[in-house]
Each structure stands twice: as C-alpha cells, then as structure tokens.
Amino acid sequence: MSAVGFIYPQLCFSNNAIISTFPGTASMLSGVAAAAKAKGYKDYHVLGIAGDGGTADIGLQALSGAIDRRDKIIYICYDNEAYMNTGIQKSSLTPFGAKTTTTPPGKNIRGTLTVKKNMFEIIAAHNIDYAATASIGYVQDLINKIQKASLVDGPSYIHVFAPCPTGWGIKTDETFEIAKEVVDSGLWYLAEYENGEFTLNRNPREFTPVENYLKKQSRFRHLLEEDIIEITEARDRKWERMRRQWNKN
Ligand SMILES: Cc1ncc(C[n+]2csc(CCOP(=O)(O)OP(=O)(O)O)c2C)c(N)n1
Ligand SMILES: [Mg+2]
Incomplete structure (x- = not known):
C-alpha cells in the first residue's frame, strides 16, 4: 500500500493513513486503536493491510498479540504469494511448486518445496x-x-487472495479471471470463522481442473505431470477434511 498510496491527489487515501514498519502492521493498529479509545472515539475503524510476507512471516508475532489482546482492529492480509515489491522472493504463503527468485526450478528442484x-x-x-x-x-x-x-x-482478520501479474507471469487483464479460477479449482476457498465455528461459503460439487489454473501462469510452467497430481491430491485431502469438520449438516 505504501507503493500505491499517498500520491496526492490521484492516489491518496481519503482518510488518515500511516505506513508502518514491515513487521509492525498489527502493533501499529493496536497503538492507533488504543489512542482512539483514550480519546473517547466511538465511531471509528482501525484497518491495516499487509502482504503475505508482512503477515505470515515477519509480522505474525505482532498480529498474534493484537488478537490475543482483543484489540478492535481490522487486519487484511493481501496475499500475492511472495515478497513481490522486493523482487519475487518466496514467503511462507508461496504455494508448492511455484517459481520465485529464491526458489528457481532447475534439474533437481522444481520450484517451491514447501506448502502454503x-x-x-x-x-x-x-x-x-x-x-x-x-x-x-x-x-x-x-x-x-x-x-x-x-x-x-x-x-477481525480477512485473508484476501490477490494475483500479481509480474510475479506470477500473467497479463494484467487476466488478474480477475485467475483470482476466480483459483477458487473454482479448489486451490483457494471462501470461508468464515465466527462464534467458534467454521463455514465454507462456497462448496462446489465439482472443481475446474487444477492444470488449467497452473498452466496459465509462468511461475508454474516447469511443473511435471507428477507435480500436478501431487497438487491435486493435496487439494482433495484438504477439501475432504474441511467438508467433514466444518460443514456438518
Ligand atoms: C524489517 C524489514 N525487512 C525487510 C524489508 C524490505 N521489504 C520491504 S517490502 C518487502 C516484501 C514485502 O512482501 P509482502 O509482505 O508479501 O508484500 P508484497 O510486496 O508482496 O505486496 C520487504 C522484504 C523492510 N522494509 N523491513
Ligand atoms: Mg506478497
């Protein structure tokens, strides 16, 4: 957001905004919420947006603490599946098989070896x-x-899946279609957690082929048939568990 916001007047935010330190989004939100409370504000929202690296890796401790304290904050994770603005390095939310500059596919290793x-x-x-x-x-x-x-x-926490044309090797005008297809193919899912219960918001009877989604992106182009089978089987195991545990009726 620091790269797109604050260019007055075209791209500025229409309310108060702060650029936080990379690991500190949630602790900054906690501080702003504490200030709002101390000032006696009633009608306000403290909202932060951070990347997958900023959320799942370097900022996880601050986020965990803010949730534990029950601070009134809205945290949005903008997940483009790598450290993009520093040049496409793998994060812990980069999916299995994806090519990044720190997980280059070669003769022995086929991209990212860890799972999201x-x-x-x-x-x-x-x-x-x-x-x-x-x-x-x-x-x-x-x-x-x-x-x-x-x-x-x-x-509250919202985890938003958001493709990165440069990092994924797709065209800018394919972004929306890819972000829809990842859900339709079951590699991402729409769900909620509320009152201690999980709900699947979309539970399709059939998925679109995983291969179609992967083959559109140059970050997966090196994958072999066996990798695609592995990704498909992992998807099916995950959905079997989610359906069994979450959607009881
Ligand atoms: C403590 C610290 N380490 C490293 C950096 C350099 N840095 C800035 S943005 C970034 C990557 C961010 O990745 P992500 O959070 O996924 O956001 P994206 O760029 O993908 O939107 C890094 C490593 C920094 N600003 N501060
Ligand atoms: Mg990112």
Missing part, C-alpha cells in the same frame, strides 16, 4: 472474533466480509 502455510486456521486458532478468506475474483463476497468485520467489537 494455513494462515486462516492459525488465526482462527486464536479464537478470534471474526476471520474470513476471500478472493478479488469474488468481489461481492469480499465486500460482504469487510462489512461484517466492521461490525465486530474486537479483532
């Missing part, structure tokens, strides 16, 4: 007031979730 960290359930495990996943490919669902978060009198 499950941030949504890590956050839910704090017994947070409200948490959700979203994708920019399902905009109305995202808007609804932000509205819901704005009504919470405590911490």
Whole structure:
C-alpha cells in the first residue's frame, strides 16, 4: 500500500493513513486503536493491510498479540504469494511448486518445496472474533466480509487472495479471471470463522481442473505431470477434511 498510496491527489487515501514498519502492521493498529479509545472515539475503524510476507512471516508475532489482546482492529492480509515489491522472493504463503527468485526450478528442484502455510486456521486458532478468506475474483463476497468485520467489537482478520501479474507471469487483464479460477479449482476457498465455528461459503460439487489454473501462469510452467497430481491430491485431502469438520449438516 505504501507503493500505491499517498500520491496526492490521484492516489491518496481519503482518510488518515500511516505506513508502518514491515513487521509492525498489527502493533501499529493496536497503538492507533488504543489512542482512539483514550480519546473517547466511538465511531471509528482501525484497518491495516499487509502482504503475505508482512503477515505470515515477519509480522505474525505482532498480529498474534493484537488478537490475543482483543484489540478492535481490522487486519487484511493481501496475499500475492511472495515478497513481490522486493523482487519475487518466496514467503511462507508461496504455494508448492511455484517459481520465485529464491526458489528457481532447475534439474533437481522444481520450484517451491514447501506448502502454503494455513494462515486462516492459525488465526482462527486464536479464537478470534471474526476471520474470513476471500478472493478479488469474488468481489461481492469480499465486500460482504469487510462489512461484517466492521461490525465486530474486537479483532477481525480477512485473508484476501490477490494475483500479481509480474510475479506470477500473467497479463494484467487476466488478474480477475485467475483470482476466480483459483477458487473454482479448489486451490483457494471462501470461508468464515465466527462464534467458534467454521463455514465454507462456497462448496462446489465439482472443481475446474487444477492444470488449467497452473498452466496459465509462468511461475508454474516447469511443473511435471507428477507435480500436478501431487497438487491435486493435496487439494482433495484438504477439501475432504474441511467438508467433514466444518460443514456438518
Ligand atoms: C524489517 C524489514 N525487512 C525487510 C524489508 C524490505 N521489504 C520491504 S517490502 C518487502 C516484501 C514485502 O512482501 P509482502 O509482505 O508479501 O508484500 P508484497 O510486496 O508482496 O505486496 C520487504 C522484504 C523492510 N522494509 N523491513
Ligand atoms: Mg506478497
């Protein structure tokens, strides 16, 4: 956000905004919320946006603390699956198989060897007031979730899936389609955690082929048939578990 905001008057925010330190988004939000409370403000929202690296790696401790204190903040993780503005390095939210500058595919290693960290359930495990996943490919669902978060009198977390044309090797005008397809192929999912319960907002009977999603992006172009099978099987195991544990009726 620091790269896109604050260019007056074209791209400035229409309200007060602060650029935080890289690991400090959540602690900065805590500080602003504490100040708002001390000043006796009633009608306000303290909202922060940080990347996948800023959230799942370097900022996780601050975020965990803010949720534990039940600070009234809205935290949005903008997940483009790598450290993008420093040149496409792998984060703990980069998916298995993806090529980044720190996980280059070669003869022996086919891109990222780790699997994407499950941030949504890590956050839910704090017994947070409200948490959700979203994708920019399902905009109305995202808007609804932000509205819901704005009504919470405590911490809320929204994890938004957002493609990066440069880092993923896609065209800018394919961004929306890819963000929709990742949900339709089951490699990402739309869910909520509220009152201690998980809900799948979208539970399709059939998925679109994982291969179609992967082959559109140059970061996955080196993958072999066996890698695609591995990714598909991991998807199916995850959905089997989510359906069994979350959607009981
Ligand atoms: C303490 C610290 N370490 C490293 C950096 C350099 N840095 C700035 S942005 C960034 C990557 C951010 O990645 P992510 O949070 O995923 O956001 P994206 O650029 O992908 O939107 C890094 C490493 C920094 N600003 N501060
Ligand atoms: Mg990122």
